[in-house]
Amino acid sequence: MSDRPRAPGLLDPAILVPAARDAFAKLLPTRLWRNPVMFATAVVAAHVTWVFLRDLATGTGQPVFAGQIALWLWVTAWFACFAEAVAEGRGKAQAASLRRARSELTARRLVNGAAQPAVAASDLTPGELVEVVAGELVPADGEVIEGVATVDESAITGESAPVIREAGGDRSAVTAGTRVLSDRIVVKVTAVQGSTFLDRMIALVEGASRRKTPNEIALTVLLSGLSLVFVLAVATIPALAAWSGGGVGVIALAALFVALIPTTIGGLLSAIGIAGMDRLVRFNVLATSGRAVEAAGDVDVLLLDKTGTITLGDRQAVAFLPAPGVAERDLADAAWLASLSDETPEGRSIVVLAKEKFGMRGRDMAPAHARFVPFTAQTRMSGVDLEGSSVRKGAVDAVMAHVAAMPGARTLAPEVRAAAEGVARGGGTPLAVARDQTLLGIVHLKDVVKGGVNERFAELRRMGIRTVMITGDNPLTAAAIAAEAGVDDFLAEAKPEDKLDLIRREQAAGRLVAMCGDGTNDAPALAQADVGVAMQTGTPAAREAGNMIDLDSDPTKLIEVVSIGKQLLMTRGALTTFSIANGVAKYFAIIPALFAGIYPGLSALNLMQLGSAESAVLSAIIFNAIVIPMLIPLALRGVRWRPAPAARLLAGNLALYGVGGLVAPFVGIKLIDLAVNALNLV
């Protein structure tokens, strides 16, 4: 589906090499201080380096040991920076190609209907009109106010099939950097360069505007607090040991401190956040903030538009139900005539059904003889007037009222109404058809529920998320479709303000609501929802109101967005648990080594039977460092997630990351110690 360059894989050298370079720059104190755990690591590394240099210069102490510890401490901090740089890497590559698209933009202003010579797009101001013709790039975000055109939006969405953009309605928004393929449109500029959708997209994929999310802040506080606890635990050791008259090596102490503080999660925390945003981007959803991604994981209620999400976008005509005394063929003929000029999917499906059943083909309809009557919201009917005869089709009530108002009307209301209700009860939409004063019958339009949605909603229910179907249908029809699709609830005959009210009600009960929408009248609800996914094809108002934009304009993706949000939080939680549980093994490695000189009996705590005090300390530090790059793929990919009740998820993750976090370092440190001793590193 995408003709953008293929998203690079996890271990693509094109990303790893620049990331390795960037990681050094990130070690600067001015940048590192934002990550308290890594900042502490670097401070300790600097101190041990100083000890190493001093010992080297004076020829005292253990310079070989100190040097290796210092090296690995720096490597620990560098790995953390590297993880962040790798996570940013993919976004950077994408941003670069978007930037190229932006730099070439020029515009031709339209003043008093006349196009002016081309100027740089950056000179435009909001409200100005520009003309864009086939082959040109749209210079700025704006709204089509005149004309229709096919537009290639692949630069933004990756979707190569062109889309229609036209004045008025819900498909009027055009985006800077997209190419007009046919016709000519006049665009009213709504955003200047620097604040266009393209600019926002560049900033988002690059992570330039990244701020810590509420959960990330809370977790950083917890990790800093744990680090403080370990400052206390480690800093008091020399004084505590003074009682016993033994000295404690400053290098081993420094190593103990870094081994205990949660460097693993501290080092990967920002990478996890960036990767979460990146997963959304690769999924062709842009989140305006990390907060929105997190909120997606918390969603309790999903509001889904029926059309396009739960049912196939179009209702299909499936049957003609003639009134008593009317031949089915006459009904079909009238319905077919009334639909010939109706370009809606429903209208076309009537033509198709009539052709299938009765072989009706196009007949000569000279404009003089036929006058098409378009659908309006007032009449709720459409049709055609032909040489003194008029054919109408439309909402049952509207057509009946229309017929009743004509002289000599044949009233078959009860029978037709019964047929209409039967259709509605079955989840279909009845359409009445009349010729002149005669009510001919009902066309049964059926909503086709998408395959597989039932299972998706069942999954959501297991996750504790309630689905609510929003539809303009009457309650009867809505209930039938809701039952067929398996949603938890529905809102029938929904007006935009009903949607807004529903969101407010759910929020008042403390629930988080997600919805998607594309029309201008969706904008208030999109803004009110905790997660509002605007369709890229939607109006500028809708795109402004949402906190996510779906470039594929596929409403079913809301479900994936939720799972990406959950995955993001779970990855943080899992690695935090892993990191804290790791501390236990590190104690058993370092404490016996630290106090071996004072109380030889404490070697009983050397459960791993590590070779020597120095090798134990070095092995623990090496393990502590290399576990970060080993977990980078997990941090970037996110932990595995499948819909399940919370208790089951918790049990599974605890078994894997909690128990695993306890056991893994025992094994890892032992193996590294064997290697360290085999190589005689200390």
Next chain:
Amino acid sequence: MTIEGWILILGFTLIVAALARPVGLYLDAVYAGRRTWLTPLVAPVERGIYALAGVRPQEAQGWRTYAVGVVVFSLVSALVVHAILRLQGVLPFNPQGFEGVPPAIAANTAVSFVTNTNWQSYGGETTMSHLSQMAALTVQNFASAAVGMAVAVAVSRGIAARGSGTLGNFWVDLMRGVLYVLLPACVVLALPYVALGIPQTLAGSLQASTLEGPTQDIAVGPVASQVAIKMLGTNGGGFFNANAAHPLENTGALTNFIQMVSIFVLGAGLCVTFGRIVGDERQGWAILAAMGSLFLVGVGLTYWAESHASAALVAAGVDPSAGNMEGKETRFGIAASALFAVVTTAASCGAVNAMHDSFTPLGGMVPMVNMMLGEVIVGGVGAGLYGMLVFVLLTVFIAGLMVGRTPTWLGKRIEAREVRLAVFAILAAPFAILVGTAFAAAGAGTAGVQDGGPHGFSEMLYAFTSAGANNGSAFGGLTATSDFWAYGLAAAMMVGRFLIIVPVLAIAGALSTRSPAAASAGAFPTSGPLFVGLLVAIVLIVGGLTFFPALALGPLAEATASGLF
């Protein structure tokens, strides 16, 4: 280990569990201001006190007002106790004619009783006049316990509040704790104690003729009433220096059992009260289950360790099958002494019926670890619950992330502010214990230490642990009367009390302003066995990681040097 020993331990656990619900429901009724069977008797007194003190009982306080009330009340109490102790020489009810208590000891004692620690660096029967015992110390036994319960109830209310931003009225909670709970319960408890031989008199001492002929002064006094409140209020300050090992303070197996149950009963009941206040009793039972699991592990370990004779006893030719009877009363034996040691340190009581200093290294480590974990295993009245709630909050936070949701607890989102405050609260005890011990071990406190090597270190570590955790039990082997110890431990007690209470109230304050959301199937239940297990693990890992180096230099070094026992 014997069958009888295990029956005692399990029987004790079951009785406490059985009492938790009725006690918890009663406490809930009392603090909610509902009618109880004592209301006709006590309500007029209560109203009179409010009228005299100018308290408007209906006035709900925000967390700041509540916290200021707690701190101011405690500081004023400390000054009053200090004054009475200093001036006892010129005050009445001093039949033995004791002098005023020296300044450092008086300050230490004042802080100790106000913080519900009841660390005693003096011998009660040889230092304190009856006035000091009754007007200063016993009053604080009631008041400090009532403060602890009030804070626990206020915190529970904050967690349950639907956006009101208020926690209740401190003065009302304080008075209700005293009038409806502690005073009547002590009256009820003192009677069996007197019946079982614990003295209750205002006389100074009795003269007895010993078998050898000479006469002996036997100190007596209002012992039964003080024992009742010292256990119930988890104060632990003994009337006698020997505390619950003294034959007149704890006459036998039955008084011993009643005393142990009364240490736990209010703390266990408060868990149920918490559940009632937040509208789901299972929440309280889950917390109590976590406490119970930690407790049984501790008792089992201590009982097992103490059932082994120490190397010194074996060398001296004592029958090793008797276990480690050094420092234990023969009328209690191994099981009742081990159980008492774990109970008194799990709760922040600090009464002792055996010499913890004489326990085997591992047996003595369990009481220390109990305190280091923040005394969240039932804990001091109120203090145990609100301490545990801090751990619950952290557990919810970590577990919440692991199921992919912003952590919510009882329908309320946990945000950075609450995590920050919880971290503060968790840092308080390690700060007091480790920094205090570091100063002591580096030289400031070594003068008063009896033993060398890791055991001497344990003596210092235990003292600061006991103070920082507001326990008050003494390991022994330490003369803590020097200015360093008196003031250092007082500081540790203050930190361990108020640097937990204030952040915990602030957490409750923050949560009280939020309305709880309806429970969602996406959030995990905080009442199941999985959550209990995770809570236990978090308590053990956080506490264990914090104190592992200190424990390694004390009991672990001692145990590994002497072949475990």
